[in-house]
Amino acid sequence: MTAAATGQPAFDGSRIDGAWFTAFTDFARDTKWLNTPMEVWTNLGLGVFAILMIVGWWTARRRGTQAMALALAAPIAVVTAFAAAEVVKKIVTEVRPCRSMPHAYLVDSCPAPSDYAFPSGHSTVAAATVAALLLLDRRLSAIAAVFAVVEGFSRVYVGAHYPHDVLGSAVLAFPIAILVSLALRRSATPLIGSLSHGALRPLLTAEPAIATRPAPQAASTGDPR
Numbered sequence: 001m002t003a004a005a006t007g008q009p010a011f012d013g014s015r016i017d018g019a020w021f022t023a024f025t026d027f028a029r030d031t032k033w034l035n036t037p038m039e040v041w042t043n044l045g046l047g048v049f050a051i052l053m054i055v056g057w058w059t060a061r062r063r064g065t066q067a068m069a070l071a072l073a074a075p076i077a078v079v080t081a082f083a084a085a086e087v088v089k090k091i092v093t094e095v096r097p098c099r100s101m102p103h104a105y106l107v108d109s110c111p112a113p114s115d116y117a118f119p120s121g122h123s124t125v126a127a128a129t130v131a132a133l134l135l136l137d138r139r140l141s142a143i144a145a146v147f148a149v150v151e152g153f154s155r156v157y158v159g160a161h162y163p164h165d166v167l168g169s170a171v172l173a174f175p176i177a178i179l180v181s182l183a184l185r186r187s188a189t190p191l192i193g194s195l196s197h198g199a200l201r202p203l204l205t206a207e208p209a210i211a212t213r214p215a216p217q218a219a220s221t222g223d224p225r
Contacts, residue, residue: 029105042154073184074132081128094118106159123169131177
């Protein structure tokens with residue numbers, strides 16, 4: 001059942017950059033040796049972004065409560081951006097390229113008609129991770145950006161999305177992830193500061209606890225005998 005069958009006007013994204021999409025899929029046809037690696041990466045590669053956020057949390061343990069607040073906000077920012085992308089998908093109802101351009105060479109299988117194309121959920125996760133890590137650790141953000149480009153390329157290469165689906169994901173995800181991270185840094189920093197002195201201390205800080213030194217004993221002036 002298509003969007004049109006349910007009363008929703010289906011949007012044909014091929015009118016925007018169908019020629020570019022065909023260029024990608026023709027390249028995929030000419031590099032069949034790369035088809036399987038790209039098909040595996042396009043889904044499992046999302047784990048890289050989770051690992052980078054974990055690394056960000058681990059290093060934030062030595063950088064204070066604000067850094068830890070940003071580290072803990074990162075996955076929340078990514079989930080928020082992804083949820084927003086899913087809402088946009090239902091509003092735009094852009095049909096997948098496999099339905100608008102069925103004669104193109106496709107590596108990925110065609111999803112259900114209700115699984116719309118714009119924006120790309122995978123690319124949203126990637127772009128949101130880049131944005132969230134940008135506030136925490138620019139080196140990790142740069143690494144995430146490289147993988148995000150590969151992720152976006154793979155989504156078009158396998159025929160799952162048009163190029164504008166990927167670019168639109170970045171435009172949507174970046175500001176959402178930044179705003180959510182900044183808001184949570186401001187609101188969560190005092191709470192993290194308090195929790196850092198309790199049972200959660202090992203998860204929130206790598207600084208050693210300050211031991212209370214016993215008071216020095218007064219020197220005895222009496223005869224020890």
